[in-house]
Amino acid sequence: METETxxxxxxxxVEGDVIVTRVDAVIxxxxxxxxxxxxxxxxxxxxxxxxxxxxxxxxxRFGMEVMRFSPRQSDCMIVxxxxxxxxxxxxxxxxxxxxxxxxxxxxxxxxxxxxxxRSYATMQGVDRIIxxxxxxxxxxxxxxxxxxxxxxxxxxxxxxxxxxNLGKETVERRTWA
Amino acid sequence: xxxxxxxxxxxFEGLEPRPSADHPSVQCPVKFLLPLIECLRDEFxxxxxxxxxxxxxxxxxxxxxxxxxxxxxxxxxxxxxxTNCEDDENPSVPSISALFPAAxxxxxxxxxxxxxxxxxxxxxRRILMWDEYPYHPLRKEFPLAGIETELPDAExxxxxxxxxxxxxxxxxxxxxxxxxxxSKSEPxxxxxxxxxxxxxxxxxKE
Amino acid sequence: MAETKEIxxxxxxxRANTYQDELQGEDMAINVGPxxxxxxxxxxxxxxxxxxVITKCDPILGYLHRGDEKIAENMTYNQFVPYTDRLDYIAxxxxxxxxxxxxxxxxxxxxxxxxxxxxxxxxxMARLSSHLLGIGVYGMDAGAWTPFMYTFTEREKLYxxxxxxxxxxxxxxxxxIGGVSRDxxxxxxxxxxxxxxxxxxxxxxxxxxxxxxxxxxxxTEGIGVITKKDALAYGITGPNLRAAGVDLDLxxxxxxxxxxxxxxxxxxxxxxxxxxxxxxxxxxxRQSVRIIRQVIKSFPDGAWYAEDAKKIFAPRKGxxxxxxxxxxQNFMIVTEGPRMPAGEVYFEAENPKGILGFFLVSKGGGVPxxxxxxxxxxxxxxxxxxxxxxxxxxDITVLLGSLDFVMGECDR
Numbered sequence: 158m159e160t161e162t163x164x165x166x167x168x169x170x171v172e173g174d175v176i177v178t179r180v181d182a183v184i185x186x187x188x189x190x191x192x193x194x195x196x197x198x199x200x201x202x203x204x205x206x207x208x209x210x211x212x213x214x215x216x217x218r219f220g221m222e223v224m225r226f227s228p229r230q231s232d233c234m235i236v237x238x239x240x241x242x243x244x245x246x247x248x249x250x251x252x253x254x255x256x257x258x259x260x261x262x263x264x265x266x267x268x269x270x271x272x273x274x275r276s277y278a279t280m281q282g283v284d285r286i287i288x289x290x291x292x293x294x295x296x297x298x299x300x301x302x303x304x305x306x307x308x309x310x311x312x313x314x315x316x317x318x319x320x321x322n323l324g325k326e327t328v329e330r331r332t333w334a
Numbered sequence: 335x336x337x338x339x340x341x342x343x344x345x346f347e348g349l350e351p352r353p354s355a356d357h358p359s360v361q362c363p364v365k366f367l368l369p370l371i372e373c374l375r376d377e378f379x380x381x382x383x384x385x386x387x388x389x390x391x392x393x394x395x396x397x398x399x400x401x402x403x404x405x406x407x408x409x410x411x412x413x414x415x416x417t418n419c420e421d422d423e424n425p426s427v428p429s430i431s432a433l434f435p436a437a438x439x440x441x442x443x444x445x446x447x448x449x450x451x452x453x454x455x456x457x458x459r460r461i462l463m464w465d466e467y468p469y470h471p472l473r474k475e476f477p478l479a480g481i482e483t484e485l486p487d488a489e490x491x492x493x494x495x496x497x498x499x500x501x502x503x504x505x506x507x508x509x510x511x512x513x514x515x516x517s518k519s520e521p522x523x524x525x526x527x528x529x530x531x532x533x534x535x536x537x538x539k540e
Numbered sequence: 541m542a543e544t545k546e547i548x549x550x551x552x553x554x555r556a557n558t559y560q561d562e563l564q565g566e567d568m569a570i571n572v573g574p575x576x577x578x579x580x581x582x583x584x585x586x587x588x589x590x591x592x593v594i595t596k597c598d599p600i601l602g603y604l605h606r607g608d609e610k611i612a613e614n615m616t617y618n619q620f621v622p623y624t625d626r627l628d629y630i631a632x633x634x635x636x637x638x639x640x641x642x643x644x645x646x647x648x649x650x651x652x653x654x655x656x657x658x659x660x661x662x663x664x665m666a667r668l669s670s671h672l673l674g675i676g677v678y679g680m681d682a683g684a685w686t687p688f689m690y691t692f693t694e695r696e697k698l699y700x701x702x703x704x705x706x707x708x709x710x711x712x713x714x715x716x717i718g719g720v721s722r723d724x725x726x727x728x729x730x731x732x733x734x735x736x737x738x739x740x741x742x743x744x745x746x747x748x749x750x751x752x753x754x755x756x757x758x759x760t761e762g763i764g765v766i767t768k769k770d771a772l773a774y775g776i777t778g779p780n781l782r783a784a785g786v787d788l789d790l791x792x793x794x795x796x797x798x799x800x801x802x803x804x805x806x807x808x809x810x811x812x813x814x815x816x817x818x819x820x821x822x823x824x825x826r827q828s829v830r831i832i833r834q835v836i837k838s839f840p841d842g843a844w845y846a847e848d849a850k851k852i853f854a855p856r857k858g859x860x861x862x863x864x865x866x867x868x869q870n871f872m873i874v875t876e877g878p879r880m881p882a883g884e885v886y887f888e889a890e891n892p893k894g895i896l897g898f899f900l901v902s903k904g905g906g907v908p909x910x911x912x913x914x915x916x917x918x919x920x921x922x923x924x925x926x927x928x929x930x931x932x933x934x935d936i937t938v939l940l941g942s943l944d945f946v947m948g949e950c951d952r
Contacts (some may be wrong), residue, residue, distance in 0.1 A: 197575060199582055200604055200948050201629035201711060204673075208699075211692035226577040242498045243464050244582060244603040246487030247574055249494060273622065275501040276607030277471055277480025278463070286496050296711060355646055355883040381772050384888065387912040389901055401899065403886055403914075407772075407786070410793045414886060436775030439922045447609070462602035462951060471610055478610055509616050509907055510875040 184319040188232070188258065189311040191220040195231035195255065197248060199238025202265040205297040206237045214300035219307055228254040233310065235303075239267035239274055240283045252287045260314070262306055263289045266296045338378065338413065346370055352416055357403075359414040364427060367417050371402065371430050380404035380413060383430070386440035388448045392474040397422040398450055402430070419450055429455040447472035479503050567595060570933070574603045578681050578937040581947030583921070589933060597928035599921055604951040612911035616877025617643050617717050620911075625711040627913065627949040630673050631666035631892045632712050633702070635949075640715035641796060642887035642898035647717070647880050649849050653840040655719050656797045661732070661835045662705070662714065663797075664828040668739075669698045669710075670892035670944075671821045671828075678818060678941040679750050682759050690746045697735055704728055717878050718853030719845025729836050736829050747822055760814040764927050764939040767812060774926065775919035778894030779824060780943060783809030783816040790890040802834045814942035821944070852878040877906015893917055893946060913952055917945035 194216075196206055209216045216222050225231045228251045240248055252261070263283050266272035269292040271281030283289060290313060293306040339351045339360050346366040352359040362370050374380040385403040396418040404413050419425030429452035431437040441452040442461040449470035452458055459465055464486040469476055479500040485491040567588040574582040582603035588596040608627070612620050624639040625632035637659045644651065651659070676691030699709040705728060706712040706721070714721055750756045766776065771784040781788055789806040791799040807823035809816035845853050854873045855866040872879070882904045888897035894916025901910040920943050928939065 201626050203581070204629060204710065207677075208692065208696065211696070212689050213693065213696045226575075239604060239606055241603060241605055243486060243605065244574065245496070246485055246490035247603070249490045250487075251575055253493075271501065274606040274611070275503060276478055276611055277476070277501070278605050278607045279501065281499070281501055286490070286494050299709065353883065355648070355881075355885040357886060359884070383775055384895070385886070385897055385899060385912065385914040387899060389910045401912075403897070403899070405888075407788050407793075412886065412888075414884070434775075435773045435926075436919060436922060439918065443918075460602075462605040464602070471607065476610075478607070478614055509614060509619065509877060511905075 181319045185315050185317060188319070189314040191223075192233045192260070192307070192310065192314070193223045193225055193231045194221055194262075195226065195228055195234045195251070196224050197234050197236045197238075197251065199236070199240065199244065200267065202237035202268070202297045205300055205303065206235060206264065209300040209303050214304060216304065216307070219304070219311070221307060228252075229256060231255060232258070233260045233262060234287075235262045235264050236268040236283045236287075236289075237264040237297075239272060240280045240286075241278050242280050243278070245280050245283075245286050248283065249286050258317075258319075260290045260310055261287055262291045262293065262303075262310060264293045264303060264306070265298055266294060269294065272296060342370070342373070345373070352414070354414060357412040357414055359416065362415050362417050364417055364420055367415070368428050368430065368433070370415065371404070371433055374404055374413065374415075375433060378406065378413075379408050380406045382407060383434035383436045383440075384412070386430075386437050386444060388444045388450055388472075390448060390472065390474050395422055396420065398425040398448060400427050400444065400450060424451065425449065426451040426453055428453050429458075431455055446470070449473065572936065574600075578940060580677065580940060580945065581950075583940075583945075583947055583950075585924070585928075585936070587928070587933075587936075592932050592934075594929050594931055594933060594936075597925050599924050601918075601921070601947070601951055604947045606952065608952040609911055609913065612908055614907065616906045617880065617908065618873070618878065620908075621715060622711065622713045625713055627915065627952065628670070628891060628893055628896070628917070628946050629711065629948045630946055631670035632710055633662045633666040633706075633714055634670070634889075634891045635896060636712065636715040637663050637797075638887070638889040638891060638896050639898055640717055641889060642885060642900060643717045643878075643880065644846075645887045646883060646885040646900050646902055647849070647852055647878075649718060649846055649852065651719060651846055652843045653798065654842045655844045655846070657835050657839055658720055658724060658844060659715065660797050660799065660802070661832060664831045664835070665698060665701065665732070667828045667892040668825055668832075669695050671825045672698075674821055674892075674941075674944040675746070675750070675818065678938075678944070679756070681937040681941040682756055684749060684753070684756070687746050687749050690742065690749075694739060694742060697739075701728070701732060701735060704731070716845070716853060718849045719843075723844045729839060732832065733836055736832055740826070740829060743822075743825060751819070751822070757815060759935075759938050760818060760942065762811075763814045763931065763935050764942060765811060765813045766923060766927060770923060770926060771812070774923040776894070776923055777916050777919065778891070779817055779820045780894065780920055782807065783820045784812035785809060790888060790895060794888075796889060801838070802831050804828075804831050804834075814938050817942045817944070852880075873906075879906060880904065880908075888914070891916060893944060893949070894920055896949070913949070915949040915952060917947070917950040920945050921950060 198206055208214060210222060210224060234252060263269045267274060268283045271279050291306045291310050293302055295302050338358055343349050348363040350361040352361045382405045384405050388398055388400045391397055398419040400417050402415040417427055419427050427450060429441055431441060439461060441455055442458060444450055445458055446460040446462050447470060468483060469481060482500055483498045485496055485498055567590055570587050570589055573584040584600040586598040586600060587594050608623050611623060621636055624635040627635050672691040672695050676688040679687035702712055703709050704725060706714040766784045768785050771781050771786060785808060787808055792806055804827045807820045809820050850869055854870050859866040860870045880902045882902055884901050886897060886899045888895045896916055897914030899912040900908050903909045
C-alpha cells in the first residue's frame with residue numbers, strides 16, 4: 158500500500174499484520190493529529206477561537222479541542238488578538254515555557270502585522286517577539302480560515318524532521334526591518 | 335437647562351456657562367472644583383460620576399482642561415463640569431476620588447494619558463501603559479506612531495532584542511485636511527502624482 | 541509476651557486549636573493572569589492571600605490598550621466605525637449604533653424611523669449575543685461545559701443573521717454617520733422572527749441546566765455582593781447595577797432611537813450577588829426578544845438614511861457617477877470626512893455590558909479633536925478592589941464571570 162506521502166510501505170502478503178514505515182512518519186503523524194493548542198486569546202479573535210472550539214466548527218475533529226491553558230502541556234500557541242507592547246513580554250515568557258516541539262499560529266491581522274492598530278501601543282506583529290509558523294489573515298478570520306491554518310500547520314508538521322535540535326540549545330535571534 | 339448654572343453662579347464666583355451641544359455645561363475655576371462637585375452631589379442629587387477625562391488644547395493657554403460628567407438618576411439628566419489646569423508645564427487639579435470612588439481609576443487614566451497630576455489621589459500611577467513608560471500618549475505633540483523606547487521587561491528585551499518601535503505609518507493616516515490643494519493634503523498624492531511642484535523624473539536619468 | 545505502652549494522642553480537635561494560635565503565616569502574594577482562562581481577556585490580578593482567603597486585590601489593566609483615542613484624532617468619523625466594533629467585541633453592533641448616535645448628536649441630526657428601527661433591532665440582537673456569551677462562559681467558569689455549547693450554537697445562528705445583513709459575522713461596522721451602510725435584505729426579517737420563535741425554548745432548556753443547579757447556586761449565591769451605595773459610588777452600570785437594586789436603564793429613562801414606543805420590562809435584582817446578576821441577564825434576554833418582536837411587527841417603511849444630510853451621509857452611487865454635486869460631496873465625505881459643526885457632546889447608550897458613553901470635542905471638519913470613550917467594563921472593574929477581599933480564591937472565577945466585562949473596551 159502506497160499512501161500519498163509514501164511513508165508507509167505495506168504489502169499484506171509480505172508483512173502480514175505489520176506496517177513498515179519511517180520513524181519520522183509515525184512521530185509526525187502522532188504529533189500532527191493531536192496538536193494541543195494553547196489559546197493566547199487576547200482580543201476579538203479569541204471569540205472566533207471559542208467559536209471554532211464550539212459545536213458548529215468543531216476543532217475536535219482534528220484532535221485539537223484540548224485547549225490547555227497551561228503552556229507546559231500544549232503544543233501550539235494560537236496568538237489570537239492584538240499584542241500590545243505591555244503584553245508582549247508575557248507572550249514571550251509563555252512561549253519560552255512551552256516544551257519542544259512547539260509551533261505558533263498568528264491568528265488575525267493584529268497578531269500577524271499589527272492589523273489596523275498602527276499606534277504607539279501595539280506591537281506590529283507578534284513575530285517581532287516569537288517565531289511564527291502560520292499566519293492567518295482576517296479581522297477576525299472566519300473559523301474555517303483558522304481550521305485551514307491548522308491543516309496547513311499539520312502539513313508543515315508532517316514534513317519536519319522529528320528529532321531536530323535534540324540536545325542543542327537553539328539561539329533565536331531575529332532581525333527585522 | 336441653564337437654571338442649574340444660574341442658581342450656582344452666585345455661590346461660586348467665576349462659574350461660567352460653557353457652550354455645549356447637549357447637556358448643561360459649566361466652566362469652573364480650580365479652587366471651587368471640590369465644593370462644586372460636592373454641592374452637585376448632595377444638593378442637586380447628581381448621584382453618579384460617569385466620566386473624568388481631559389482635553390489638550392495644544393497651542394492655547396491654559397493648555398489642559400479636565401472634564402467631569404455627572405448624572406442624576408432621580409432627574410435623569412447630566413451636567414458637564416470643565417476645569418482648566420493652572421500650570422501648562424505641570425498641570426494639576428484636585429482629585430475628587432474622596433467624593434466619588436469611581437474617579438479613582440478615571441483619574442489614573444487621565445494622568446497616564448496626559449500627565450495631569452491629581453492632588454489628594456490615594457494611588458496615582460499609570461493604569462493603561464506600564465509604570466516606567468516615559469511619555470504621555472494623548473498629548474498633542476506625541477505622535478500617533480509612538481516613540482522608540484524599551485520594552486517593559488528587561489529580560490525579554492535582552493533575550494529577543496526587541497524594542498518598542500514606532501509603528502510604520504506608510505504615509506498615512508489617510509485623512510485629508512481641508513483647505514489645501516489636494517496634492518498637498520492627500521498623503522498618497524504626495525508620493526505618486528506628478529504636479530507642478532513635483533516633476534516627473536526624466537527617463538534619460540539612470 | 542507483648543509489651544504494651546501507653547501513648548497519649550490527645551483530642552485532635554484540641555490540637556488543631558492550639559496550632560491555630562501558634563501558626564503565623566505571612567500573606568502570600570499571588571498573580572492571576574494576564575493569560576489565564578478565567579480572566580476573560582487580559583486582566584491581571586495581584587492578590588494577597590491569607591491562607592485561602594483574599595485580603596487585597598489590585599487589578600492591573602492595560603494589556604490590551606491599543607491607542608483607540610489617539611487613533612480617533614486621526615481618522616474621519618466614518619473611518620472610526622471599525623474601531624468601535626472592537627471595543628466590546630462581543631456585541632459590536634451595539635457599539636456601532638452608540639457611536640453613530642453620538643456623532644449624529646454633535647451634528648444635530650435625527651435619523652428617519654426606518655433607520656432607527658433597524659438600529660434598535662440590531663442592538664437588541666447584539667444584546668442577545670452578548671448575554672448568551674456571558675451566560676455560556678459563566679457556566680464554563682463554574683465548571684459546566686454544556687451551557688457553553690448550547691449558547692454558542694445560538695450565537696452561531698445570530699452570526700448567520702448578522703452576516704446576511706452586514707456582510708461580516710461579528711465585526712460588522714454596520715452604521716454610518718447619518719444612517720446604516722445598507723438596507724435590510726428581503727426575507728431577513730422573517731428569518732429573525734423564526735430565530736426568535738425557536739430561541740426561547742432553547743433558552744429555557746439552557747437555563748434549566750444552571751438556574752436551579754445546586755452546585756451553581758452554591759457557588760454563586762452570596763458571592764460578590766455589590767450594595768446599592770457601592771454600585772452608585774463606583775460608577776457601575778448595566779446588569780450589574782440593576783442586580784444591585786438600582787433602577788437605571790437608559791432605554792427607559794432617557795430613551796433614544798424610539799425605545800419609548802416599545803413595551804418591555806427591566807429586571808431589577810434584590811441582593812446584588814453573582815446569582816442575581818446571572819438572573820438579570822437571563823431575564824434581559826427574554827425582554828430583548830420581546831422588543832425584537834415588536835420592532836418587526838411595526839417595522840416602518842421609508843428611508844434608511846438621513847437623506848437631507850447632504851454633507852454627512854455619502855450620496856447613492858448612482859447619483860455620484862452621474863451628477864457633479866453628488867460627486868463632489870462624495871469626494872469630500874470620503875477624503876476629509878463628514879463635515880461636523882464645532883462643539884462638545886456627550887452621549888450615553890445602554891449597551892449590553894453597561895452604559896457606553898462617547899465624549900466628542902470637535903473643532904469643525906471631518907476629524908474629531910478629542911474622543912473619549914467611557915467604557916462600561918472599565919468602571920465595572922473598578923469595584924474589584926472593594927468586593928474581592930474576604931472571598932476565597934476559588935470564588936474569583938465566579939466573580940469575574942458575573943461582572944461580564946470585556947477587556948477590549950476596558951483598555952481601549
